Amino acid sequence: MFLEIKNLSKVYPNGVKALNDITLTLGKGMFGLLGPNGAGKSTLMRTIATLQDPDSGSIHLDGIDVVHEKNEVRKVLGYLPQDFGFYPKVSALDLLNHFAILKGISDKRQRKEIIDALLQQTNLYEERKRSVSEYSGGMRQRFGIAQALLGNPKLIIVDEPTAGLDPMERNRFHNILSEIGEQVIVILSTHIVDDVRSLCNRLVVMNNGSILLEGTPASTVEAIQGKIWSMAVEKTDFTHYRQTMRVISHHVSEGKMVVHVYADERPEEGFEQAAASLEDVYFSTITENRG
């Protein structure tokens, strides 16, 4: 089971390069797509999900030409977009049934079985007769997963699924995703590094439509191990550090500014070597690109 993306490019009419010669090969498992807002993640996802066409390049899923055989892909696709809504006054059960038919599950008994199972699994069974538009954020996301899982998908695309969820719900959601990731190709797009660390076995960092980094979370962290230096500095001095060294991130702690700097050697007296994290990988990648 492979998803092969080759030389995918897309330029919007306003001149924005959303995809710039993307080439990727994905196998079974959870694949994390990291990048800041506007990096081109959603465009890539939508293009794989047959909702947009690239200007050039190709996508193949196990021999299906995604760009030209959209309907074939749609048969094995589960998609949870970043931003979606529901018809007002339609219950979860009815809506799921509607989607099941659209996904081609024509047999009534089968439909009922899978819908019941999915509602149970996503813990929505008790609330199945309520209108989805009245669901809370977490329930909506779970419903989103339920509809994405209809019809045994081989490829599941999840765009920013945990945005806006409280920590409890986010946790629950991760559990669900990691379960799925063991069996099919799951592409998870996010700008939250933690999501990727806890869930994905592979990741890609994107910015400005290009792939900047690819690898497993562990290997990417390993690659920068020993190059991350940290120090708490006065806020007033921050500009100085930014100008003189490669600051990849900073945050305020106890009134002082803690800066992380990427360098092969200790950049200055007072900096301590810090254990590299995936966050450092992410920030170092996108700052490197910026420079």
Place this chain on the structure above:
Amino acid sequence: MFREIFAFELKTAMRRPYTYLYFGILFLLTLLIGMAASEVFDTTRSDSLTIRNSAGAIANILLGTSSSIFSILVSILLISSMATVIQKDYEYNMHPLFFTKPVSKPGYFFGRLLGGSTVAVFIFSGLLLGYWMGSLFGMGKPVMGNYRLMNYLQPFLLFTLPNILFLGILFFSLTTYLRTAMAAYVVAIVLMVLQIASDNITANLDNKTLAALLEPSGAEALRLVTQYWSPAERNTNMIPLRDEILYNRLLWLGVSLLIGTVSYTGFSFSQFLQPLRLFTGKVRPEAPVRHGPLTLDKLPKVDPSYGTATAWRQMLAIAQFEAHKMLRSVFYIVMCLLAVGTCLLIVRFMDSMYESSTWLVTYKVVENVMGSYNLYMVIFIIFHSGTSVWRDREANIQELIGVTPVANTALLTARILAFSLAMAVMLALVSAAGIGIQLYSGFTDIDLGQYASMILMNMAVGIVFIAIALSMQVYSPNRYLGFFLTLLPLLLIPILSSIFEWSHPLLDINGTGEARPYSDMNVYGGTLPQWLIYRTYWISLSATLCLLAVILYPRGKEKGIRARWKLSRHIDPAFLRWGFAATLTATAASGTIIHYQTHVLADVRKPKDQEKEAADLEKRFSRYKYLPQPRITTVTLEVDIHPDEKTLQIKGIYTLRNKTVSPIDTLYIDYPSGRKSPYHYPIFKPTVPARIAVDDKNHGIRIYTLAKPILPGDSIGFEFKMQYIPNGLFARSASPVVDNGTFLNSSLLPSIGYLGDAELSQNKARQEYGLQPKPRMARVDDSAALMNNYISRDADWIRFEATVSTQEGQRAIAPGYLVKDWTNNGRHYFQYRMDSPILHFFSFLSARYELRKDKWKDVNIEVWYHKGHEYNINRMVKGIKRALDYYTKHFGPYQHRQVRILEFPRYASFAQSFPNTIPFSEAIGFITKVEDGPDDIDVPFYVTAHEVAHQWWAHQVIGGDVQGSVLMSETMSQYSALMVMQQEYGKEAMKKFLKYEMDRYLLGRVGEWRGEMPLMLVENQQYIHYNKGSVVMYALQDYLGEARLNGAIRTYLEKTRFSGPPYTNSIDFVDHIRAVTPDTLQYLVTDLFEKITIHENYVKALDTSRLPDGRYRVTLTVGSAKFYADSLGRERKVKVADLIDVSVFGTRMERGKERQVTLASQRVWMDKPEKTFEWLLKEKPHSAGIDPNHLLIDRNAKNNTARFGEKPVVPDLNPGGNPMMMLMNSKEE
């Protein structure tokens, strides 16, 4: 703060391209109308007495754009430009930005509202500016008067501006309150219904005031206040802000102020933070989470299928979902209720003749059901197609749907299906309502088949609208543009077609071709093949649009047309190729057939070309106008009617006699012909040797030079065989020969001499082609014209014989007495012979008839009618008998031994009197429902009496071909019928009838295009010879006495029976009346016949007091003014010295009902403008007045009487004063 908000609103709106688009469309529309009014385009010209830039004309243009479907467009414009200004802040979540700033509530509310209003006023000023620009093209032409600024501004300020404010505030309040524009749309439609309703209820005279007040645009009020305005008044007067116009404007401005106030008071910045809900549902706590690990292994395996069956299943599922949403939407339910309500309303106030209702036969109800349903369904389709196509995107679920393996075809087809279901349900509902009304009215002979075919036919028409509306929404980048794209062709093409005189059937959007209406006699008239071809054309054309919509169907978030096109590359190209091939082929094929049938087989010309043709004909042949010609003296015909083939053959021979004093060597024949003519002439020749001198087949004129001239007093024969064979399929259903109920008359036969009928009658058009202006009719004393009677110019009194054949099972009827009938070879022959001379005017009918026979003395009465139409046969028979009684007693003997009434299909709705034969339309009389009692006019009885009277008035006395001759036919028939009715139903029953006649006359003179004539000089103007004629003759018999008047009539009749040429004229007739009129009343004869006389009779003051002896003293001051009007309606006040009734009325209870009784009545000389009278009465008076029975023509009938205790309103006797004065006067009122 107000200023900033207002300026902000204005600035943003003026930056939107839509603002200018809307303005531009309105501007262009009225620009075109204005240019058409200025006669810029090369189209036909017609004469008119009114100018097109008077205040009234401009008001009608501005208000004309608020009728039914156009009013919906206006509402869309208002809603999108004005109603949503606040709602949008919420929709785009802008409101916190406003409300967290120090903005005051009035500043925000009124700033936005006034900003929106200003923009709306700008948009609608397009209407005024466009018409103004357009009308400038007419500068210097007689169609335009002086360009007075006030003529343009006043209607705008009186109607457009308040209407924008009223509707705008209403929509704004609703939308702001309910946070959805839908409520505003529903209200817009309700208002439209109010307009339709007020249009409908005005059929009853008493409802006019109510309708004028309730109709929100003010159009009805304008119509009522100016209804009797003469052309002269229309051209010069400003719109008076008084009476109904004032009250209507005040009422609706008040309503909008009220709504505005309520909305303002109720508005608070936080109102939308909680969505407004009708029912607050219980907020349930979230269920506790019990989370076990999710495993895909535990999920049951499914095996989805993607075949055709699944595609159908998916399509049906979406259709079901859509239908579910649709049928439960408030909008749909409201539309259904309105459709049913309108249907009930229309049927209730259906086209009544003299207010008498008809039996609710199925076709009447079905047509009205269709009428009311159609509008609502089209509105529903237009709006809901937006909702349906945009639902996925608005609910933001489109990406979830987009990634499922469901085809675009299914997404679109499902919606078409759901709409079709909604349409079927609405049709079923209105049909049920229709059947309900029929049953309720006591009509049980319901034809369910007609309902069924109506539903099927409407479905086939509606599906095209559905397909178009959905396709437009799919193409469009937003739903407002979608509405516009759908509505614009529906509105614009008819307007453009009428401006440029286009008439191609392929331009008639979703048309079904010209077809006769359903008739009980001739059912659908064989139009099914034609109907199917038209349906194929429109359905396949809309299917092409749908295929395009399949490609462009929005999936996901792609917006551009190109991106969507690209996204659909995967759709099976074979499907698209074959689909487009099939729909385009079907469109082209059916379109070609339609074009071939309507434009290749038939000679179709634009009206302008016809005009040129007529001018050419006149230039070529009018020199033969005074060529002496022999006259037809006998007509012998063999008429073969073939209802199956829709063909006709007439073999005939005329005897032509030289009645002049010199020999005639040229014979001029005018016959039905033309390019591609369906008429053919295997035989066509004089019976004596002759040479063809001129042969113009295109105009149907042939001129023979006779080898030997016809000497004075000698005769020759002219024989012909004429065949009518319809050209093609469509022409068959337009043939004068129909399956059942053929009605032909003598006008389709060849005639002798130059006719002049085809000459252009409009002087404006004549001028264009260099032709001299033509009088509408020859002068009353034109001695040449008096040598012809006004029915035929080539014959006087003739002998007539005809054998008419038809297919077996039908009866063929012609004037005369049946000599014998026989059958041969499946055909039934009837030989008729007339035993006395008749006019050259006869008819042939053929149908499957039922017969009712009766007898009056030795006269046979026969009513030949369609089975099922028995309702009023008795009344017709009674009408014949009473008429024969009265006319033989008062006028003279009846010249025939039979009277026959023959029913014919409703393709025309009149009855017409031929010699002893009266064809009578199924639409009038036969299905009239007459309630007994003084309030209902017995229409079948009246029409019958009128037609029987023609056997005297026209068939015994016929006037010359000059002005005034219809006085002795139509007016006298009208008078005769009035007297028969009065004898049968009494004086009281006449009041209502005469009230209608007065109203029709006063309304009729308003639409005059060449000049009103006094009754004695009437030029075939129906409002004069029928309606004014009734009023005048009734007054005359009241003043002179019935017996004295009838005496004069009898003398005149005896003198003129069967005489001519030369023929009698109206001067002779009026002289006979003068001869029996006392000197004191000679003025009355002058006023009634020789002048256009208008009275203004009114009560000035009245009072009553009780005397000690129990009696009542009554004083009454009345006034009378008399005006003579010229042909334009310009009035000149003349001295009044007339004999007029003054009366006092009381009330008495009779059988539980209060009835008016006359307590005192005197005919007095009003020799001063105002006079006071006094009475002592035993009973308590209730009301009093002058000319209470409305014998004299008076535009303001209401003020003739007044009630005691009320202060009468004294009319303005110098109307047409300074318009500014009028505005100020009305303010004081």
